[in-house]
Amino acid sequence: MQSLLLAAEGAGNPVSFEILPAVTAFVVFGLAFGILSVFVWPKIATALDERNAKIVGEIKAAEEARAAAKGAQAEFEKSLANAREEAANMIKQARADAQRVADELKARNEQELAERVARANADIEAARKAAVAELHAQSAALALDVASKILRRQVNEQDNGRLVQESLSELASSRR
Amino acid sequence: MHTVLASGSNPLGHVLDKSSAFSGVFGHEVKLSVVSVIVGGVIVLAWMLFAASRIRTGPESAGHDRWVTKGRLAQLVEVLVDGLYTQMLEPVMGARLARAWLPFLLSLFFFVLVLNLMGLVPLMDIQEIAHGLGGKGETEEGKEAAKGALLWIGGTATACLSVNIALAAWAFLAIQWQSVRELGVKGTLEHLCGGAELVRNPGLWFVVPIILVVEVLGMVIKPAALAIRLFANMVGGHTLMATLMMFGAMAASLGVAAVGGISLLAGGFAVIITFLELFVAFLQAFVFMFLTAVFISQMAHHDEHHDEEHGHGEHHGSESAAAHAPGAVHGH
Numbered sequence: 001m002q003s004l005l006l007a008a009e010g011a012g013n014p015v016s017f018e019i020l021p022a023v024t025a026f027v028v029f030g031l032a033f034g035i036l037s038v039f040v041w042p043k044i045a046t047a048l049d050e051r052n053a054k055i056v057g058e059i060k061a062a063e064e065a066r067a068a069a070k071g072a073q074a075e076f077e078k079s080l081a082n083a084r085e086e087a088a089n090m091i092k093q094a095r096a097d098a099q100r101v102a103d104e105l106k107a108r109n110e111q112e113l114a115e116r117v118a119r120a121n122a123d124i125e126a127a128r129k130a131a132v133a134e135l136h137a138q139s140a141a142l143a144l145d146v147a148s149k150i151l152r153r154q155v156n157e158q159d160n161g162r163l164v165q166e167s168l169s170e171l172a173s174s175r176r
Numbered sequence: 177m178h179t180v181l182a183s184g185s186n187p188l189g190h191v192l193d194k195s196s197a198f199s200g201v202f203g204h205e206v207k208l209s210v211v212s213v214i215v216g217g218v219i220v221l222a223w224m225l226f227a228a229s230r231i232r233t234g235p236e237s238a239g240h241d242r243w244v245t246k247g248r249l250a251q252l253v254e255v256l257v258d259g260l261y262t263q264m265l266e267p268v269m270g271a272r273l274a275r276a277w278l279p280f281l282l283s284l285f286f287f288v289l290v291l292n293l294m295g296l297v298p299l300m301d302i303q304e305i306a307h308g309l310g311g312k313g314e315t316e317e318g319k320e321a322a323k324g325a326l327l328w329i330g331g332t333a334t335a336c337l338s339v340n341i342a343l344a345a346w347a348f349l350a351i352q353w354q355s356v357r358e359l360g361v362k363g364t365l366e367h368l369c370g371g372a373e374l375v376r377n378p379g380l381w382f383v384v385p386i387i388l389v390v391e392v393l394g395m396v397i398k399p400a401a402l403a404i405r406l407f408a409n410m411v412g413g414h415t416l417m418a419t420l421m422m423f424g425a426m427a428a429s430l431g432v433a434a435v436g437g438i439s440l441l442a443g444g445f446a447v448i449i450t451f452l453e454l455f456v457a458f459l460q461a462f463v464f465m466f467l468t469a470v471f472i473s474q475m476a477h478h479d480e481h482h483d484e485e486h487g488h489g490e491h492h493g494s495e496s497a498a499a500h501a502p503g504a505v506h507g508h
Binding site for chain 1: 193204205206207209210213214216217220221224225227228229231232233243253254257258278279280282283284286287333336337338339340341342343345346407
């Protein structure tokens with residue numbers, strides 16, 4: 001307690017001017033200012049300048065890259081739109097071509113089919129006619145044979161021909 | 177312990193400048209403020225040299241890390257320097273003037289800051305406690321020693337008006353140097369007499385002495401206000417701290433419980449006030465530096481106002497972000 005009071009007594013007037021602290025502060029600050037101005041602030045200023053230049057440069061480069069990317073994107077989108085349109089047109093054209101080919105094929109097939117049917121019908125008719133003719137011939141031969149057997153006599157070629165003609169005539173009239 | 181408790185019985189005794197143990201060494205009274213200023217100067221130099229070595233751009237071999245400042249102390253300096261320049265000085269002074277005065281203003285700021293912060297470190301109390309534990313304070317010899325011989329360092333240098341006056345003298349010189357640089361010696365003298373127009377008009381010469389007195393008083397009052405403001409804030413804060421700590425000692429007659437309770441409460445408030453003091457240490461360093469910058473810029477007001485009137489915004493807008501950094505200081 002007493003020691004502190006004594007210490008307090010040792011303290012000077014708070015607002016009195018004392019030369020030694022003032023001169024010391026003046027000189028020490030002057031020295032510090034001089035040394036800092038030569039060895040410290042230029043280094044810090046340069047470093048901050050470089051850093052700012054770097055940051056500004058990076059930002060500028062990034063902005064340029066972004067602008068370029070935006071341009072490229074627009075170009076790409078335009079190309080994509082063109083490609084899409086072109087593809088759509090190609091698909092449309094392909095569909096039309098396919099439809100046209102299909103129609104042609106269908107028509108050709110139908111025509112061929114009709115031709116084949118007609119040809120088949122003609123063949124059938126010819127075959128039918130041949131069969132009928134053969135049937136007539138065999139029927140005539142059979143009838144002749146039967147008749148010969150009934151008459152018990154030999155029929156010659158002239159009789160045969162006459163009988164056939166008669167039979168055919170009868171057959172034709174009976175068919176009507 | 178007695179010493180600590182007793183320290184509360186006279187708050188000003190705890191705050192005011194005292195003789196240091198160096199007085200016995202040099203045979204002349206050396207106040208603690210003198211020691212603090214010298215130690216503070218060394219600390220500022222060491223801190224700033226360290227910071228500069230960390231802030232500077234590294235070699236290319238370091239890759240991206242070359243742009244990174246390493247270390248909290250260096251980062252603190254970087255943030256303060258960048259913030260003070262771009263947020264405070266450059267908008268107030270203009271880029272040209274701010275760059276030109278940046279070394280001086282930053283030196284002033286960090287010097288005052290370190291002295292303020294040193295005042296928050298209870299070096300004096302530590303030495304007094306050590307002395308009290310040694311038992312010297314209870315003897316007659318100890319009492320004599322307590323008159324100043326036991327304290328090697330401590331206290332707040334910026335709570336000494338003489339120190340602040342010296343710093344304000346630097347501010348005064350800077351302000352006047354700027355005035356002479358801008359206006360010339362003749363222009364400065366004319367400015368002190370009210371301006372060239374007034375001086376050249378004999379009909380108005382009767383006003384010149386009045387203006388001269390006002391201007392000269394203004395020249396002195398501006399830096400004096402800086403010194404007194406810093407002194408008052410530092411003394412005020414530390415006195416408040418000491419007063420809070422005094423409450424415990426004042427309650428000594430009320431019993432142990434009262435002493436404990438009041439000391440605890442007062443100690444809690446003291447912790448809060450310590451944080452406030454930490455803020456004040458930065459704030460007052462900034463105020464000292466900033467007002468000096470304002471006074472300097474007033475001496476170059478014509479030039480700066482001219483800039484403002486003719487495209488100040490354009491001037492700022494056209495500058496790259498790089499130009500906002502405190503570089504090219506030596507270019508001016």
